[in-house]
Amino acid sequence: FTLHPRTPYKAAYTRKIRQIRGGEVGSFGATANQAATRLPATLARPDASSVDNSNGSPNGSPDSRNNNSNGQKPRVIFVLGGPGAGKGTQCAKIVEHFDFIHLSVGDLLRTERQNPSSPNGQLIESYLAEGKIVPVEISLGLVKSAMETYPEGSIFLIDGFPRSADNLDGWRRTMSEHVDTMCVLVYDCPMEELEKRILLRGETSGRSDDNLQSAKKRFHTFSTQTMPVVRTLESTGVNTVHIRGENTLEEVWSDTRKEITTLLAAELQKRNEELCSLSPDDFCRYVDPEILNDFAKSGKWNDPQGEVEVVGKTATLRGAEGTRVWELCTGNWMLIHFSTSAPVS
Numbered sequence: 064f065t066l067h068p069r070t071p072y073k074a075a076y077t078r079k080i081r082q083i084r085g086g087e088v089g090s091f092g093a094t095a096n097q098a099a100t101r102l103p104a105t106l107a108r109p110d111a112s113s114v115d116n117s118n119g120s121p122n123g124s125p126d127s128r129n130n131n132s133n134g135q136k137p138r139v140i141f142v143l144g145g146p147g148a149g150k151g152t153q154c155a156k157i158v159e160h161f162d163f164i165h166l167s168v169g170d171l172l173r174t175e176r177q178n179p180s181s182p183n184g185q186l187i188e189s190y191l192a193e194g195k196i197v198p199v200e201i202s203l204g205l206v207k208s209a210m211e212t213y214p215e216g217s218i219f220l221i222d223g224f225p226r227s228a229d230n231l232d233g234w235r236r237t238m239s240e241h242v243d244t245m246c247v248l249v250y251d252c253p254m255e256e257l258e259k260r261i262l263l264r265g266e267t268s269g270r271s272d273d274n275l276q277s278a279k280k281r282f283h284t285f286s287t288q289t290m291p292v293v294r295t296l297e298s299t300g301v302n303t304v305h306i307r308g309e310n311t312l313e314e315v316w317s318d319t320r321k322e323i324t325t326l327l328a329a330e331l332q333k334r335n336e337e338l339c340s341l342s343p344d345d346f347c348r349y350v351d352p353e354i355l356n357d358f359a360k361s362g363k364w365n366d367p368q369g370e371v372e373v374v375g376k377t378a379t380l381r382g383a384e385g386t387r388v389w390e391l392c393t394g395n396w397m398l399i400h401f402s403t404s405a406p407v408s
């Protein structure tokens with residue numbers, strides 16, 4: 064078996080993409096704005112005449128997506144659970160281990176509330192204090208703007224959204240066509256545990272809603288509005304994973320990591336099958352330029368089946384005819400090493 068060494072590919076890949084696209088810089092090495100995700104321009108509620116009945120999307124929303132990531136749309140994982148269930152804590156762990164971007168919608172709202180030039184500051188303040196759900200045009204507008212500052216093809220953890228039928232409806236009308244939903248992570252936790260955690264967090268969080276009175280309102284909102292959204296997502300075939308949020312932090316993390324790993328392994332299998340079906344001219348889409356020649360010379364081995372082991376951002380696929388090591392970078396899977404039983408000619 065020959066293991067082909069790998070050198071850092073980021074700069075080389077950027078050069079390669081420049082060559083292919085005549086100067087356009089891809090996700091790798093681009094600044095956030097250069098390679099930003101392009102999402103529909105408006106989140107305004109469409110009137111009936113502007114709705115395409117086939118999928119409910121507003122007509123004319125410019126599909127200005129400028130995919131430079133192998134046609135990969137941005138992917139999202141929705142993270143839901145009652146107040147204090149551990150969403151933010153687990154998202155922070157996920158970001159530490161995987162190449163994902165965490166967007167807490169609650170944090171986006173709190174930041175917007177502090178912005179003196181925002182027309183929505185007071186409204187947000189009153190909704191948060193009452194534990195009510197802010198109209199989707201505001202929350203989703205903030206999510207969309209935040210997503211647009213990251214490279215295309217990124218994987219986003221959307222923490223605390225969609226929280227109501229209005230949220231889900233807004234997402235479906237404006238975003239679902241442009242974004243792939245990988246799964247929904249739901250942290251289930253009994254109310255008594257949530258209450259304890261919120262009161263404890265309130266001792267240091269400085270959040271005006273981390274008190275018993277607001278917490279009770281938020282629990283009510285969660286059970287009457289957010290849980291029905293979870294059930295709708297489940298019943299409409301969205302991959303929904305329930306995790307026991309009342310366990311210790313490390314136990315919850317272990318379950319979370321297992322789920323993310325399974326998701327990524329399935330995604331990598333698909334990507335590897337795509338690579339197997341490409342002609343050598345197109346290998347550069349998935350293969351690190353540093354090993355591209357060796358890979359092309361080695362012959363296209365159709366060995367898409369195999370066991371995948373994901374560790375953080377790296378996935379190793381061991382098949383009957385060799386081993387392939389892939390790396391996830393800014394949401395893109397790239398082959399960085401390979402070994403094959405056939406000698407390189």
Ligand SMILES: Nc1ncnc2c1ncn2[C@@H]1O[C@H](COP(=O)(O)OP(=O)(O)O)[C@@H](O)[C@H]1O
Nearest residue numbers: 146147148149150151152260264310311312315
């Ligand atoms: N598994 C856990 N066991 C005990 N406390 C936890 C656990 N996960 C999170 N916490 C604590 O509970 C509080 C709420 O967690 P957080 O992640 O902020 O919840 P959420 O984002 O769902 O509101 C925080 O103070 C956090 O440190």
Ligand SMILES: O=c1ccn([C@@H]2O[C@H](COP(=O)(O)OP(=O)(O)O)[C@@H](O)[C@H]2O)c(=O)[nH]1
Nearest residue numbers: 146147168169190191194195196197223224
């Ligand atoms: O999509 C969202 C997310 C949050 N919120 C508001 O922000 C508050 C805090 O949400 P966060 O997710 O930060 O905290 P949690 O209640 O989950 O601890 C909620 O009670 C809502 O009032 C909202 O209106 N829409």
